[in-house]
Ligand SMILES: Nc1nc2c(c(=O)[nH]1)N[C@H]1C(S)=C(S)[C@@H](COP(=O)(O)OP(=O)(O)OC[C@H]3O[C@@H](n4cnc5c(=O)[nH]c(N)nc54)[C@H](O)[C@@H]3O)O[C@H]1N2
């Protein structure tokens with residue numbers, strides 16, 4: 001038997017763990033963690049292992065498809081790649097000629113492999129690149145920027161050396177990043193404390209030293225009281241505070257009314273418990289990580305929750321500290337040249353963005369913009385018409401609220417394209433579907449990981465595509481060739497990689513041994529004294545000039561969240577270890593492990609409704625109903641019901657997922673307009689549902 005192994009990068013979720021793929025006779029036989037990365041411990045998570053089942057899954061798009069019937073009807077014509085590229089280039093050309101390049105919009109899933117397709121957008125001249133982040137971590141990013149002038153990824157989470165980790169809105173043992181989980185478990189074995197603040201006892205809570213069950217949507221109250229207690233008892237890191245934090249006096253005045261006793265009435269967490277927790281936290285400083293959150297697109301004040309978390313980390317002195325939030329290094333920081341950028345081939349388009357970011361909303365970062373505002377522009381033609389849209393590795397019909405509303409927003413598009421490896425609601429509704437090879441069948445462009453030990457890494461193709469699919473660079477090259485961008489029309493993967501490696505002193509063979517090239521010998525903890533934050537004052541700024549100038553308060557007075565009306569529940573959601581968003585639900589191995597989601601509902605509330613554990617119940621909002629099995633439990637707050645997101649698929653080709661479970665995005669009526677004006681993200685959890693027994 002012909003056996004080989006390939007170092008690559010997992011693609012089952014956005015974490016992109018380094019992996020080693022074993023291949024036997026041209027088929028993937030086993031996937032494990034890359035043994036050269038100690039924190040992987042040779043492991044992958046269940047989804048990473050199930051990548052094997054993705055490759056030969058015949059329920060994914062297998063050739064390019066061009067729509068024949070109405071949008072969403074599912075009538076397709078199979079096309080060759082040449083035909084699909086010609087069709088697309090022709091339509092894009094027409095839109096560009098008639099409405100200008102800005103009428104072409106593009107969204108993707110974010111991540112490190114974007115340089116080439118973003119260069120393509122610049123090349124054709126549109127400013128309208130967005131990613132999914134307004135449905136995910138935008139509030140975290142903007143909170144980080146508003147305080148430090150640096151994005152959320154400018155610091156690492158040094159779990160391995162931490163002494164106290166706080167997870168608030170962050171379920172690390174189910175929303176998995178393998179290296180982070182392994183590092184945190186090692187630290188906990190060495191005595192690191194774990195505190196979980198959540199509306200329900202999730203798996204992370206089950207491993208925690210302290211679990212604080214909080215009333216949904218009151219995290220800002222809790223955090224303000226924590227700051228009050230830290231300042232009141234002078235539990236902060238004095239030298240760090242004096243040297244690196246600007247605006248502590250304003251902060252002190254602002255939090256004066258927010259005592260632990262006050263917070264108790266809001267959050268349900270006892271004042272004494274809060275005080276004990278703060279004392280323990282301060283004792284572990286500066287090796288403290290209060291995780292700023294990841295999926296923080298939840299409430300209209302989530303930005304301020306993230307902001308207070310960063311402020312608490314600063315007061316604990318954990319910025320720059322071992323076991324806290326040390327600063328990552330970029331290639332330039334360690335005296336190395338970075339990868340040559342495709343985007344630098346073209347100037348930045350001068351047109352203003354359709355989503356208003358950078359001109360109408362000056363306090364937001366331009367990069368990925370705010371996709372929900374792009375969609376609104378598609379509907380209103382304000383500031384201008386958008387006529388072509390490519391959703392690349394993106395399923396907004398599952399990931400944004402109100403799918404039916406979103407379809408209406410897309411009504412005026414002359415072209416809607418989906419580039420994807422699996423069926424998705426968005427792909428099914430598109431005019432053209434371009435099947436991307438699965439991550440095991442394709443290579444990616446080279447990417448950089450800024451880290452304590454920065455590196456370049458690469459995704460290698462482990463096996464040849466089993467259907468008529470292509471890699472990203474092949475897709476971009478195919479389009480570039482037809483759209484007058486010869487500099488992006490690469491013939492071979494080596495041409496792509498060699499372009500990127502020019503001037504770096506690294507060659508592509510250097511990746512063979514480990515799948516990555518480290519740019520430093522050991523983790524670098526940047527010298528504290530030399531550090532300057534990227535704000536005007538060089539310090540962490542509690543009062544952000546940029547926010548204030550744009551009419552946004554740096555410290556917003558607390559407003560109590562809406563209480564659910566009698567018989568209503570706040571709809572909340574999150575992840576489980578067995579699935580990624582909506583795109584693994586039809587995976588043969590994972591569907592077998594978990595084929596539907598259940599509705600977590602508090603025991604007392606269920607009793608009032610006469611609902612028993614395991615019973616199928618109806619969930620409704622504004623006359624719209626879906627059904628789901630009830631998980632009656634004491635460990636969720638009575639104000640909320642909770643589901644795992646990503647279920648409730650209704651697509652014909654997905655036999656394993658079809659009709660199973662509930663789709664939470666269908667219960668967010670008006671949700672495209674409900675977003676956090678300070679942080680930019682959608683506020684997904686500002687919606688209420690009723691739950692009832694199903695009439696027999
Ligand atoms: N297995 C797996 N891992 C993943 C993903 C996946 O789909 N599957 N997706 C990846 C992605 S894209 C992301 S963004 C991350 C998300 O990572 P996380 O943000 O950590 O994950 P979630 O499960 O969305 O939410 C975390 C917790 O927030 C809690 N929560 C809900 N409302 C409130 C509230 O009002 N207050 C508090 N304190 N807690 C609340 C939920 O109960 C849940 O336990 O995970 C990543 N990793």
Ligand SMILES: Nc1nc2c(c(=O)[nH]1)N[C@H]1C(S)=C(S)[C@@H](COP(=O)(O)OP(=O)(O)OC[C@H]3O[C@@H](n4cnc5c(=O)[nH]c(N)nc54)[C@H](O)[C@@H]3O)O[C@H]1N2
Pocket residue numbers: 011108109132135136295392393394395396398399400401419420421422423424436439573574580581582583645664665684
């Ligand atoms: N109601 C509700 N809405 C949510 C969430 C929620 O919990 N509840 N979670 C939010 C969060 S945290 C996020 S990150 C977003 C996620 O939503 P999206 O950003 O849309 O991401 P995914 O669902 O992971 O993937 C989108 C599509 O891309 C395809 N895909 C995945 N990986 C690849 C790849 O490597 N290449 C290509 N070409 N295609 C790929 C998949 O097949 C899938 O169809 O949704 C957000 N929306």
Ligand code: SF4
Pocket residue numbers: 010011012013014015016017044045046047048049176177178
């Ligand atoms: S966390 Fe799991 S699914 Fe995500 S990249 Fe790592 S191994 Fe793959």
Ligand SMILES: [Mo]
Pocket residue numbers: 135136137294295
């Ligand atoms: Mo996310």
